[in-house]
Amino acid sequence: MVPAVHPDPLTTGHARSFTDVPALAERAADLLRTPHALLQLTPPEAAWVVEQMLLLSFPPGATLFREGEAAADHMLLLLDGEVEVDTAADGPTGPVAISVVGPGSVLGEMAVLDGAPRSASCVAMTPVQAAGLSRRGLERLIDTQPRAAAKLLLSLGTRTAERLRALGEQLQLYARLVDAKQAELDRLRAAHQP
Numbered sequence: 001m002v003p004a005v006h007p008d009p010l011t012t013g014h015a016r017s018f019t020d021v022p023a024l025a026e027r028a029a030d031l032l033r034t035p036h037a038l039l040q041l042t043p044p045e046a047a048w049v050v051e052q053m054l055l056l057s058f059p060p061g062a063t064l065f066r067e068g069e070a071a072a073d074h075m076l077l078l079l080d081g082e083v084e085v086d087t088a089a090d091g092p093t094g095p096v097a098i099s100v101v102g103p104g105s106v107l108g109e110m111a112v113l114d115g116a117p118r119s120a121s122c123v124a125m126t127p128v129q130a131a132g133l134s135r136r137g138l139e140r141l142i143d144t145q146p147r148a149a150a151k152l153l154l155s156l157g158t159r160t161a162e163r164l165r166a167l168g169e170q171l172q173l174y175a176r177l178v179d180a181k182q183a184e185l186d187r188l189r190a191a192h193q194p
Contacts, residue, residue, distance in 0.1 A: 015054035015055065015056050015132060016054065016055050017054065017055070018050055018051075018053065018054070018055050018131070020055075021055060024055060024079060024129065024131075025047075025050050027079055028046075028050045028053060028077060028079055028131040029043065029046035029047050029049070029050045030046070031077055031078075031079065031103060031104045032046040032049055032050070032077060033046050034104050040151060040155065041148060041151055041152070045145065045147070045148035045151060046148075048141065048144070048145040048148045049133070049141060049148060049152060050131065052133060052137035052138070052140055052141045053077070053131040053132055053133045053137065054131070054132045054134075054137075055129065055130075055131060055132075056076065056128075056129070056130045056131070056132050057127070057128070057129050057130075058081075058124040058127070058128040058129075058130070059124065059127060060124055060125060060126055060127060061123065061124060062123070062124045062128070063121060063122070063123050063124075064076060064083060064107065064108075064122040064123065064124060064128070064130070065107065065108055065118045065120070065121060065122045066118060066121050067086070067087060067117075067118050067119065067120050067121040068117050068118060069117055069118040070117050073111055073112065073115050073134055073135040073136075074108060074111065074112060074132050074133060074134040074135065074137075075106060075107060075108040075109040075111060075112045075132070075133050075156075076106070076107045076108055076122075076130040076131065076132050076133075077104075077105075077106055077130060077131040077132075077133070078101060078102060078103050078104065078105045078106075078107065078128065078129075078130050079103060079129040079130055079131060080103055080127070080128065080129040081102070081103075081124060081125070081126045081127050081128030081129060081130075082100055082101070082102050082124075082125040082126050082128075083100070083101050083102075083105070083107065083122050083123065083124055083125060083128060084097055084099075084100050084122070084123050084125050085097070085098045085099050085100070085101060085107070085120050085121070085122050086098060086120060086121045086122075086123065087119070087120045087121070098120060100125065106156075106159070107122050107130075108122070109156045109159060109160070110160060111135075112133065112134075112135050112138055112156065113153075113156060113157075113160070115135065138152070138153075
């Protein structure tokens with residue numbers, strides 16, 4: 001089944017420049033510098049990143065990203081609202097909620113790095129305002145502010161590495177649980193054999 005391609009809010013007119021709303025531009029720059037965002041940017045560097053971003057608004061229930069969506073090339077910094085992150089939308093029991101995230105959270109950063117299809121779905125639980133950074137915006141940042149771009153890329157790589165480490169730990173836990181259940185099944189089979 002070919003994943004549906006949904007309009008990209010960064011190119012369909014649902015986005016606007018931060019120049020119209022300087023208070024939100026300042027909020028985006030502040031959120032980029034929080035430990036939660038993991039972007040160790042100075043105030044001027046954060047402002048340079050925000051210059052490459054667009055302001056996006058989503059109503060409750062809107063899908064920000066859809067798992068498997070192709071042509072993914074932007075990430076979002078949540079400014080206001082809550083978003084549910086789901087995966088395995090085509091699974092036997094439907095979507096599996098991974099987490100609920102709020103202001104300061106960064107979503108979709110892997111797509112900016114590799115342009116691959118989305119690995120999870122993100123749905124607005126409340127009205128959401130977000131700052132979107134496209135791959136093209138990142139390329140402009142690299143050309144004009146290479147130090148800020150390097151910090152941003154390092155931070156995105158760090159986030160990805162942390163997620164991979166956490167996934168590895170989860171897989172080890174699952175392997176131990178499977179081994180324990182298999183040992184229990186083996187004991188029960190042995191106890192019931194004549």
